[in-house]
Amino acid sequence: MNKKNYVAVATLAFAMLTSCAGQKEAKSTSGIDLANMDTTVSAGTDFFRYACGGWNDAHPLTAEYSRYGTFDELFENSQKQLRELIEGLAAQKNNQAGSAAQKIGDLYNMAMDSVTLNKQGAEPVKAMLDKIAGMKDKSEIVPMMTEMAHIGIGTYFHSYVYADPKNSSLNIFQMGQGGINLGEKEYYLDTDSITQNIREQYKLYIGKLFQLAGFSEADAQQKVADVMELETAIAKVSRSATELRDPEANYHKMSFDELKKTIAGIDWDAYMKGLGIQAPAELNVEQVEPIQEVARLMNTLPLSKHVSYLEYNLLDAAASCLSDDFVAARFDFYGKVLSGRQVNQPRWKRAVNSVNGMLGELVGEMYVEKYFPAAAKERMVKLVKNLQTALGERIDAQEWMSDSTKIRAHEKLATFHVKVGYPDKWKDYSKLEIKNDSYWANVCRASEWGFNDMYSRIGKPVDKDEWLMTPQTVNAYYNPSTNEICFPAAILQPPFFNMEADDAANYGAIGVVIGHEMTHGFDDQGRQFDKDGNLTDWWAPGDADRFKERAQVMVDFFNKIEVLPGLQANGELTLGENLADHGGLNVAYLAFQNATKDAPLGVVDGFTPEQRFFLAYATLWAGNIRDEQIRVYTKSDPHSLGKWRVNGALPHIQAWYDAFHITPSDPLYVAPENRVNVW
Known part of the structure; x- marks a missing residue:
């Protein structure tokens, strides 16, 4: 489908549909896999390689992928679980007409029926x-x-x-x-x-x-x-x-x-x-x-x-x-030419993604019931509260912001609408019919169902409890119009969130994710919306100018990064996400310090708690990517490339320098007066 969601939300990364594995009984571990690292490279020379080199070497790009990172790994592993759920329904005979099982099963079977698709052309x-x-x-x-x-x-x-x-x-x-x-x-x-x-x-x-x-x-x-x-x-x-x-x-x-x-x-x-x-x-x-x-x-x-x-x-x-020749033609351009992929995904993956895309919350209900533990939500809610407290402390510490603006910033922070796991109320698909005529006809019916649902809302109050991502999405978002931060169930799994890991890893990973989304409420776009989600100027005179001056340091820094020979990063396009990474790191690190001050963590596997915090963060962005996909992202994606969400973000964080003893002789070193200092 050529259908887009035009609601402006700030996301952690690239949207992916997936589900997560069940959690084991909690026991504390470091949360750091030493095999993911490449310690032949020094932390101050290339922290991305230092933290992620082992993972990258163990996960070379296959012909199917233009980029493969930790998000993709979770996506791929979870696709198999979703396949089991969906194929279980698709294999059943005589599913009740109009039931979730009938809709999911029939749609999947039609997407898989290559004989009929090729016959229809x-x-x-x-x-x-x-x-x-x-x-x-x-x-x-x-x-x-x-x-x-x-x-x-x-x-x-x-x-x-x-x-x-x-x-x-x-x-x-x-x-x-x-x-x-x-x-x-x-x-x-x-x-x-x-x-x-x-x-x-x-x-x-x-x-x-x-x-x-x-x-x-x-x-x-x-x-x-x-x-x-x-x-x-x-x-x-x-x-x-x-x-x-x-x-x-x-x-x-x-x-x-x-x-x-x-x-x-x-x-x-x-x-x-x-x-x-x-x-x-x-x-x-x-x-x-x-x-x-x-x-x-x-x-x-x-x-x-x-x-x-x-x-x-x-x-x-x-x-x-449509038929395989149409599918191949489309893949040859969008897959091979634009992204550098060499082969298309197998049909079952495309079919699972299609069902997920059209019947997302029906699949989500199944996923939550089978895979999402209540304990994960409980711990996540506590983490969010700790991050909110830390962000409040960071706001108070900003000398460049006036007291009146700080008061309003605290009001906005206090009114964040936090969503964790899955919606309390699921979408009603009862009016969507899945018929046994053609795959494309059902795609059209699903699109029209979504169209009618959306246009029925004209002039009506905004439903602030509605979710803009399904629970099985490995991602997170901030929506300025509802002042909400959302963490779908599927992101609550390693390496983002580990029920068995201690606070160093969890604050460095999911803690930064939480702080990232919170900071979006105060980035170059989010700061223009007030606590009620209205686009309005709530900043005291002079504060916005001081913010822009500090944010420009981030723009200039990323504009100088060469992502490919002759191709520079786009600091203006990626400013919001880079600011969110910056704020997320600062806020999560403070929250980590607050959480462990009365019971400090020790050295594990030769790494201090502070070092493990930053290693956990870097691991989120492990991955390999083709040159073609780098060009696509540089033109269109507001997120910086994974490598630079590590090597471009950490040199502006003093705690990272302290943790790894980075000195002016290290290539990643940035002089204090040239570092970003916003949140």
């Missing part, structure tokens, strides 16, 4: 392809666009329903840029040889899809040109990933009448009718210029070009759900 999308090709007038573009939106296919721009950034208790209709399937504008505009090659390979992919769908080579080539013309035009006026990080600059609330005047040339009445909603009294247009450009394109380009564009969006969205 492009047939599941033929009716819609014909409908698009049968358009006779430009007035049909908007209705077709909205019809496709119902089934999860993005086109010219996107719309969604979520909290008004400046009135966070109310859900409103919102729109923003979209329409470019390569995701980032730079892929269409940069002129370096690598990006130019990606564009040429993208054109080949577009043409391949059209030919697989039955178009002649000549027609396919014309349609390639049409698609590239439209996507390039939209890309030219779209905002970059860095520009999208400014919440104030991406907020334009207006009335429906103002929308018609601001972006003329689109039939907005037809658009709302197509979505199946009443025209909203007020709405938020995140980025105006890209949608104005869409209006221009709709009115100036011939209908035939729009037909090509809509057809391609359908084929691209459906390709992974």
Whole structure:
């Protein structure tokens, strides 16, 4: 599917669906596996290699992966557990119609049925392809666009329903840029040889899809040109990933009448009718210029070009759900060219991921029942409270922040909505039908179920108890609109959280994760939202300027990092996540000191508790990655690469210098006056 979640949340890392193993009876260990280390490298030369070299050597990249790290290891191990759960339902005969077992089992079986998928070929999308090709007038573009939106296919721009950034208790209709399937504008505009090659390979992919769908080579080539013309035009006026990080600059609330005047040339009445909603009294247009450009394109380009564009969006969205030749074509571009992967995942993994993606909380209920221990949640809740106390102490210690701002910061910290493990109320999938017609048809029904669920919320209060990740997701997030921090059950397992380990490892790992998410409430984006989740300036005069001055040190530091020959890291794009790592480390270290001051831990395996704290942190980011994937992440990911979340973060933490006796002669040494000092 080409469906995206446009709610802005700050995550710990890359979202992954997984489940965790059950915990054994608690007993204290160091939590540090010495085999993960490479002590032939000194800590002050390359701490990433020092802490993670053994793990990286033991986990070389296989053909299936473009990046493989600790997140991926948990994901892979847990996929096998989910497979057992899902295949158990899929193997059952006569599951009750409409039951969770029937929906999960039938969807999985259809995703696995390669014989039927290959027999059907492009047939599941033929009716819609014909409908698009049968358009006779430009007035049909908007209705077709909205019809496709119902089934999860993005086109010219996107719309969604979520909290008004400046009135966070109310859900409103919102729109923003979209329409470019390569995701980032730079892929269409940069002129370096690598990006130019990606564009040429993208054109080949577009043409391949059209030919697989039955178009002649000549027609396919014309349609390639049409698609590239439209996507390039939209890309030219779209905002970059860095520009999208400014919440104030991406907020334009207006009335429906103002929308018609601001972006003329689109039939907005037809658009709302197509979505199946009443025209909203007020709405938020995140980025105006890209949608104005869409209006221009709709009115100036011939209908035939729009037909090509809509057809391609359908084929691209459906390709992974059709016959093997479509799946291979899509993987050859997105998997091989963009990410450097050599082979696609086996079908069972793709099927598990698909079921997880469409029926996430149904699978989540099964997962929680079988794998999540109550003791893990209890210990996690205690850790969160300890981290909140430590962050409060860190706020008080900041000399650059005025007392009035500190008071409001404490108010925000005290009102954090903490979610651990799984939701108290599960989503109701009763209205979603899984039928035995085609895999793609069920993907469309699942998308429409999600569409209807979202649009039913217009004008209604925001449900602050809703989860934006499933329990089986190995990740964590902070959501500024609800001022919430969320730690799904699946992250509560080693190396992040170890019920058998002592506090040194747990505060260095899950403690930093907690502190990371808390700090997001006060990073360059999160600090612009108040305790109620409203986008508003709550800082005293001068404090914001002092914050920006200190944050710029982080930007400049990361901008100087060369991630590949000739390719620099993007300090502006990664600022929020880098600040969250910085704050998370400082806050978790203080919380660790507080927790152990009355009963200090001893040396284990030759490492002090302080050293084990930082080794546990570094282990979270162990991993190998292909050059192609480094380029993708550098263009689009707000997270720094794993290596630099270690070697770029720790040189700004004085406690790390003290723990490992780092001196000015060490390559990672940064002079105190050049270090980041924010939280």
